[in-house]
Amino acid sequence: MRRLLCFIFYICYVECKLWPRGVVHYAINKKDYDPHSRDIIASTFEQLEREVCVKFFNTPLNFNATNDEKILYISNPDKRKDCPPVDYNYDKNIVDMQIGYKCLNDHDIARIVLDMLRASVGKTAKPNSNDLLRKFQEVKQSNAETLLSASDRNFINGHYLEECENLIKKPVDTRRSTTWTMEVSANNEKYYKDKLWPFGIVMYGCDPNVLSLPEYSKISYAMMVIELASCVVFKSFTLKDPLQPKNLLWFGLQGEEMPHLGFLEGNQTLSISHMAYGAPGHSAHTLNALMRVLGIPMMSNRYDRDNYVTINWKNVAMMSEHYLERVSEDAWLRNTEGEGAPYDYDSVTHAPANFMCADCSLGEQTVTPVQDHLWQRTLSMGHNSELSSADKETIALLYNKECQKRIASDFKK
Numbered sequence: 001m002r003r004l005l006c007f008i009f010y011i012c013y014v015e016c017k018l019w020p021r022g023v024v025h026y027a028i029n030k031k032d033y034d035p036h037s038r039d040i041i042a043s044t045f046e047q048l049e050r051e052v053c054v055k056f057f058n059t060p061l062n063f064n065a066t067n068d069e070k071i072l073y074i075s076n077p078d079k080r081k082d083c084p085p086v087d088y089n090y091d092k093n094i095v096d097m098q099i100g101y102k103c104l105n106d107h108d109i110a111r112i113v114l115d116m117l118r119a120s121v122g123k124t125a126k127p128n129s130n131d132l133l134r135k136f137q138e139v140k141q142s143n144a145e146t147l148l149s150a151s152d153r154n155f156i157n158g159h160y161l162e163e164c165e166n167l168i169k170k171p172v173d174t175r176r177s178t179t180w181t182m183e184v185s186a187n188n189e190k191y192y193k194d195k196l197w198p199f200g201i202v203m204y205g206c207d208p209n210v211l212s213l214p215e216y217s218k219i220s221y222a223m224m225v226i227e228l229a230s231c232v233v234f235k236s237f238t239l240k241d242p243l244q245p246k247n248l249l250w251f252g253l254q255g256e257e258m259p260h261l262g263f264l265e266g267n268q269t270l271s272i273s274h275m276a277y278g279a280p281g282h283s284a285h286t287l288n289a290l291m292r293v294l295g296i297p298m299m300s301n302r303y304d305r306d307n308y309v310t311i312n313w314k315n316v317a318m319m320s321e322h323y324l325e326r327v328s329e330d331a332w333l334r335n336t337e338g339e340g341a342p343y344d345y346d347s348v349t350h351a352p353a354n355f356m357c358a359d360c361s362l363g364e365q366t367v368t369p370v371q372d373h374l375w376q377r378t379l380s381m382g383h384n385s386e387l388s389s390a391d392k393e394t395i396a397l398l399y400n401k402e403c404q405k406r407i408a409s410d411f412k413k
């Protein structure tokens with residue numbers, strides 16, 4: 001078995017461009033496909049996830065694709081109707097996949113996706129061990145009709161087995177500090193550099209129609225909680241102000257459901273109701289959304305989180321998987337001895353147990369703490385309305401420099 005894996009690995013090393021960790025990050029061009037078509041695509045992906053170990057994560061269009069983290073871009077620039085077999089180019093950061101209008105059904109999409117995945121494996125490699133393949137057949141013995149044939153499923157699963165296991169593989173245990181006194185390393189700096197708001201100032205404005213809504217009070221309150229606990233300021237402006245900011249958050253009745261992680265140039269329009277309300281009972285939702293604005297990833301997405309929580313991917317709502325992905329190790333703060341910051345279930349950035357759940361009405365969970373005998377963590381995660389002391393220290397470490405610049409410039413006036 002080991003030897004076979006090495007064999008496949010060897011062939012792949014030369015030939016393939018497997019999607020890392022078996023995750024295909026995709027974005028759909030909204031101009032080419034209406035919401036209904038986008039749903040068909042996403043639900044086909046969901047069906048395929050039951051047949052192959054590869055996962056499909058919807059990703060915002062401003063995702064920065066790199067050679068290691070490619071993105072599958074689904075579009076139809078030529079307004080094609082059909083979808084003949086094509087070659088897929090894995091040399092670029094963006095892999096194009098076109099779905100013609102007549103092919104917007106689960107069988108055709110499955111065929112296109114199969115071609116795309118086959119291309120990632122390369123043409124010559126063929127797995128040939130029954131042991132390896134049986135592992136997947138055991139789980140997939142339901143009588144329901146499948147989109148892919150058994151041999152196609154086995155081909156993909158055989159090649160992706162090792163990558164797929166990496167998605168849930170626990171990172172090698174690094175030492176963790178028992179208390180908080182962290183510092184910002186060079187790697188941290190690189191990770192957070194583009195995410196911090198200059199001078200620690202977040203400018204925001206809003207559609208006059210939202211001013212009287214309870215959602216608006218909720219957001220103002222959360223801003224105040226952060227301001228009281230940190231040096232960051234949220235400054236409002238109105239359209240009448242003579243000097244209009246270039247980079248701002250705009251709260252409207254309609255807009256993005258989730259803010260960008262960290263600073264974004266220009267006018268970022270956010271839906272006020274999505275900013276104010278998350279999963280039922282997630283009282284830290286608004287605070288978490290604002291922490292996201294500040295560039296602070298969720299605790300439950302931390303690089304080593306699989307040692308503390310289990311993600312039940314099958315319960316995660318379609319197209320929201322991206323919000324539960326582990327972030328780079330560079331986001332994790334460390335102390336002078338190189339020990340990572342302790343894991344903090346009390347952080348306002350920790351997901352509640354029903355975060356991004358498709359349907360958790362019967363108590364299903366998307367995020368389950370490991371070893372939680374009395375359900376304490378399950379019940380309290382994501383339910384804080386004050387920043388934890390680690391949250392405060394995180395903002396201070398990341399923003400003190402920016403805030404000092406602001407205070408120095410105020411001083412000169």
Ligand SMILES: *[C@@H]1O[C@H](CO)[C@@H](O)[C@H](O)[C@H]1NC(C)=O
Nearest residue numbers: 062063064065066194195265
């Ligand atoms: C994307 O990544 C490249 C290289 O890492 C960087 O130069 C560029 O500024 C990034 N763009 C955005 C929008 O983050």
Ligand SMILES: *[C@@H]1O[C@H](CO)[C@@H](O)[C@H](O)[C@H]1NC(C)=O
Nearest residue numbers: 205244248250252267268269
């Ligand atoms: C920001 O964009 C929204 C539309 O997305 C617009 O209604 C609003 O007036 C813009 N705000 C500013 C200050 O430009």
